[in-house]
Amino acid sequence: MLALVALVVGVVLVGLPRIDGGRDRTQRDDRLTPADVGRGTPVPQPAPLGPDLDLSVWAAGVSARTGVPARALRAYGAAELAQRAATPRCRLSWTMLAGIGRVESNHGRLGRADLGADGVSRPLIIGVPLDGSGGVREIRDTDGGRLDRDPTYDRAVGPMQFLPTTWARYGADGNGDGVRDPFQIDDAAAAAAAYLCADGRDTASGAGWWDGVLTYNRSISYAQLVWGAANRYAGAAAP
Numbered sequence: 001m002l003a004l005v006a007l008v009v010g011v012v013l014v015g016l017p018r019i020d021g022g023r024d025r026t027q028r029d030d031r032l033t034p035a036d037v038g039r040g041t042p043v044p045q046p047a048p049l050g051p052d053l054d055l056s057v058w059a060a061g062v063s064a065r066t067g068v069p070a071r072a073l074r075a076y077g078a079a080e081l082a083q084r085a086a087t088p089r090c091r092l093s094w095t096m097l098a099g100i101g102r103v104e105s106n107h108g109r110l111g112r113a114d115l116g117a118d119g120v121s122r123p124l125i126i127g128v129p130l131d132g133s134g135g136v137r138e139i140r141d142t143d144g145g146r147l148d149r150d151p152t153y154d155r156a157v158g159p160m161q162f163l164p165t166t167w168a169r170y171g172a173d174g175n176g177d178g179v180r181d182p183f184q185i186d187d188a189a190a191a192a193a194a195y196l197c198a199d200g201r202d203t204a205s206g207a208g209w210w211d212g213v214l215t216y217n218r219s220i221s222y223a224q225l226v227w228g229a230a231n232r233y234a235g236a237a238a239p
Contacts, residue, residue, distance in 0.1 A: 030067060032102065032103075032225065032228055032229055032232070033225070033228060034221050034224035034225045034227075034228055035224045035225075035227040035228035035231060036224075037224060037227055039210050039214075039220060039223070040206045040207055040210055041206055041210075041227070042204075042205065042206035042209065043095070043096070043099075043206075043209055043227055043230045043231055043234065044231055044234045044235070045091075045093050045095070045204050045234060046093060046094075046095060046234045046237040047237075048080070048084060048091075048093070049077055049080055049081055049084075049094065051081060051085075053077070053081075055074045055077045055078060056070075056074060058073075058077060059071075059073035059074045059077060062233075062236065062237060065236040065237075066232070066233055066236045068098060068102070068107055068233065069107050069108070069109070069115050071108075071115050071116075071117060071119060071185065072098070072101060072107040072108060072115060072159070072185055073094070073098070074186075075119060075174065075185040075186045075188075075189040075190075076094040076095075076097040076098045076101065076189050077094045078174060078186060078189070078190070079092075079094070079097055079174060079186075079189040079190045079192070079193040080092055080093060080094040080097070080193070082174070082190060082193070083190075083193035083194065083197055086194075086197075087197045089200070089202060090196075090197035090200075090201055090202060090203055090208075091202055091203060091204035092193055092196060092197055092203050092204075093203070093204065093230075093234075094233075095230040095231075095233045095234045095237065096196065096203055096209065096212070096213075096226075096230055097189050097192055097193060097196075098229065098230065098233050099213075099226040099227065099228075099229035099230030099233065100160065100192060100213070100216060100226055101159060101160060101185075101189070101192075102226075102229040103222065103225050103226050103229060104159065104160055104161040105121070105125050105158075105159045105160070105161065107159065107185075108121040108125070108159035108185055109121070110125050111123075111125075113125055115159070115185065118184070119175065119184045119185040119186050119187075120181075120183050120184050120185070121158075121159055121183065121185075124157070124158075124183050125157065125158055125159060125161075125183070126148055126149060126150075126155050126156075126157050127148075127155045127156035127157065127161060128155065129150055129152070129153040129154075129155055130153050130154050130155060131152075131153045138153070139153060139154040139163070140152070140153060140154070141153055141154055142154055142163075142164050142165050143164035143165075143168075146164070147164045147167060147182060148164060157182050157183060158181075158182035158183045158184075158185075158188045159183075159185045159188050160182070160185075160188035160189065160191070160192045162182045162188065162191065162192075166195070167180075167182045167191065170191045170192075170194050170195045170198075171187070171191050172187055172190035172191040172194060173187055173190070174186030174187045174188070174189055174190030174191070175187060192216075195212075195215075195216070196212040196213075196215075196216070197212075198215075210223060213226050213227075
């Protein structure tokens, strides 16, 4: 597991989180390894998604080439389109979101979880308690256990692994149902996009991409793993 050592205001990961009662099985035989690259190395970027793109058709094609669930790809693609409209200078790519989604929860399929058609993983993905043990930073409860079911310590939740404090600031309604739900992948991807594009970042640049990922989790090895996943998806994006 990667250690959860980021700031309270950041989206952080207790290594690879676990589903309570389940087992960590994040690799699922895709053999993802950290990329042998240094901080600041740009990730190849696919062409931006077009505003008239049929996301369902696009996601089905990319899923066949990458093994990423089409339901997750629709969320990543929609988040790219919305974020590029909101902050065009950020130049966010769905591959950045997909790289993070792969490392955080294997696209909502961590442990025994599977990603449903409604975009919610079941069982719900909830990280380990941030109780200061095992090199994890102690973060006492901030939301009365409302999101993470833990009234004592905070935990990261959902397919993009948000802390309650970060969700309170960046939580989004990506699927337009009037609810901001960190366990729902459209909402979580939209929130992650806003988080990554904060502070005027240009995530298509090497510096901006690394700064964004390292605010998500302050670990070079974590960023190298995300880099490897994003690079893989970019290579498979073209027909």
